[in-house]
Amino acid sequence: MSKSAGDPAATGGTGGEPKLSRASVQRFSLYLRLLERWSQEGLTVVSSSQLGEALAVNDAQVRKDLAYLGSLGQPGIGYYTRELITALRHRLGVDRTWSAIVVGAGNLSRALLRYRGFAEQGFQFTALFDADPQKIGQVVEGLPVQSPAKIPEILAATKAELAVLAVPAESAQHVADMLVAAGIRGILNFAPVMLKLPAHVSLIAVDLAVQLEQLAFLVHLSQQE
Amino acid sequence: MSKSAGDPAATGGTGGEPKLSRASVQRFSLYLRLLERWSQEGLTVVSSSQLGEALAVNDAQVRKDLAYLGSLGQPGIGYYTRELITALRHRLGVDRTWSAIVVGAGNLSRALLRYRGFAEQGFQFTALFDADPQKIGQVVEGLPVQSPAKIPEILAATKAELAVLAVPAESAQHVADMLVAAGIRGILNFAPVMLKLPAHVSLIAVDLAVQLEQLAFLVHLSQQE
Numbered sequence: 001m002s003k004s005a006g007d008p009a010a011t012g013g014t015g016g017e018p019k020l021s022r023a024s025v026q027r028f029s030l031y032l033r034l035l036e037r038w039s040q041e042g043l044t045v046v047s048s049s050q051l052g053e054a055l056a057v058n059d060a061q062v063r064k065d066l067a068y069l070g071s072l073g074q075p076g077i078g079y080y081t082r083e084l085i086t087a088l089r090h091r092l093g094v095d096r097t098w099s100a101i102v103v104g105a106g107n108l109s110r111a112l113l114r115y116r117g118f119a120e121q122g123f124q125f126t127a128l129f130d131a132d133p134q135k136i137g138q139v140v141e142g143l144p145v146q147s148p149a150k151i152p153e154i155l156a157a158t159k160a161e162l163a164v165l166a167v168p169a170e171s172a173q174h175v176a177d178m179l180v181a182a183g184i185r186g187i188l189n190f191a192p193v194m195l196k197l198p199a200h201v202s203l204i205a206v207d208l209a210v211q212l213e214q215l216a217f218l219v220h221l222s223q224q225e
Numbered sequence: 226m227s228k229s230a231g232d233p234a235a236t237g238g239t240g241g242e243p244k245l246s247r248a249s250v251q252r253f254s255l256y257l258r259l260l261e262r263w264s265q266e267g268l269t270v271v272s273s274s275q276l277g278e279a280l281a282v283n284d285a286q287v288r289k290d291l292a293y294l295g296s297l298g299q300p301g302i303g304y305y306t307r308e309l310i311t312a313l314r315h316r317l318g319v320d321r322t323w324s325a326i327v328v329g330a331g332n333l334s335r336a337l338l339r340y341r342g343f344a345e346q347g348f349q350f351t352a353l354f355d356a357d358p359q360k361i362g363q364v365v366e367g368l369p370v371q372s373p374a375k376i377p378e379i380l381a382a383t384k385a386e387l388a389v390l391a392v393p394a395e396s397a398q399h400v401a402d403m404l405v406a407a408g409i410r411g412i413l414n415f416a417p418v419m420l421k422l423p424a425h426v427s428l429i430a431v432d433l434a435v436q437l438e439q440l441a442f443l444v445h446l447s448q449q450e
Binding site: 054107108117121185188207209213214216218220221222223 | 431440
């Protein structure tokens with residue numbers, strides 16, 4: 001399978017499979033979250049309009065998204081919740097366990113490590129690093145804080161493929177370079193800086209100030225109406 | 226100006242102005258961040274290819290995005306950095322001060338309140354709330370933790386239009402309803418739950434587990450290549 005340039009989430013098809021947009025992949029995560037909750041509540045069958053209504057997406061888009069998973073819907077019945085969950089988890093690659101490390105032992109990392117949802121989704125945080133000598137040796141949510149000098153050794157031992165980067169902007173690129181050299185495959189970056197990574201390393205950036213700015217823009221727009 | 230249905234960031238034009246996609250608006254925030262850094266470093270003129278290269282966006286897209294701001298580029302010269310910053314800040318609605326409150330005094334809120342970037346962008350956090358009686362009265366980053374019962378009173382006093390919601394999933398909708406009743410205009414939601422809000426209240430949702438899942442998907446895809 002080849003990845004198309006310009007859209008990191010686009011999947012080139014084998015055998016003419018249509019491309020998947022980044023927005024569809026984001027919705028896959030949201031469908032999955034919703035279906036898991038509904039399944040726990042006892043719902044065994046779900047319709048595209050139920051999913052669409054809960055996520056403010058129109059029916060046709062939901063059906064189009066779910067068609068990427070194969071022929072799962074039953075006309076006049078809907079989708080079997082468990083079947084859809086299995087297909088979504090498989091498509092997203094979360095029907096397995098992912099080992100992840102965290103660099104930066106600040107408040108954001110504590111919030112992340114404390115959040116139970118990750119374990120349910122198959123994400124295991126296996127090591128925590130911080131350059132601050134005063135933090136090294138402390139235990140945060142069950143993980144001892146270790147020196148970044150140990151990243152290569154620990155990455156080899158834990159087989160971690162993902163890293164969460166929650167360090168100050170000034171040190172983010174340096175730490176990212178260390179992670180790349182140690183063989184990391186993907187970085188979730190919270191530092192407010194644009195990282196330069198080689199093509200074989202995936203990147204998702206979450207800049208909290210950008211999110212607040214986007215919200216202000218929406219409010220600003222609505223006030224002009 | 227009217228907002229088009231289906232895309233919360235789309236701007237209907239006055240006088241045939243073309244629509245702005247959500248992706249363009251996200252890039253506006255990133256251009257602005259970059260230009261402010263470059264401006265501090267002394268750069269007075271910038272080209273679309275410099276911006277494009279730094280953000281891994283092609284030149285033509287950068288020029289198309291910036292054309293929404295008016296005729297700012299000078300052929301053969303580029304864009305004046307300060308002029309572009311002013312235009313972006315105006316377009317995004319961040320050429321003014323926004324008062325924001327935070328609900329939930331956990332680690333994520335501490336990380337947000339500690340982040341200096343918000344003040345630079347004109348965001349002022351004016352109040353902090355938490356329902357935990359043990360936290361009420363504590364001072365976090367200069368803000369006393371107050372009971373959510375005080376939200377209506379404080380919102381009226383601070384004229385806060387934005388709220389950051391960093392509370393457990395179980396209480397998120399209830400708190401959101403209180404904020405709406407008290408007159409909030411926009412919510413940045415970190416709780417892993419889909420909020421139902423009236424149409425006049427804007428919403429940006431950041432689900433950290435979804436972000437990690439998206440990263441896993443990208444790595445999963447690249448491993449199939």
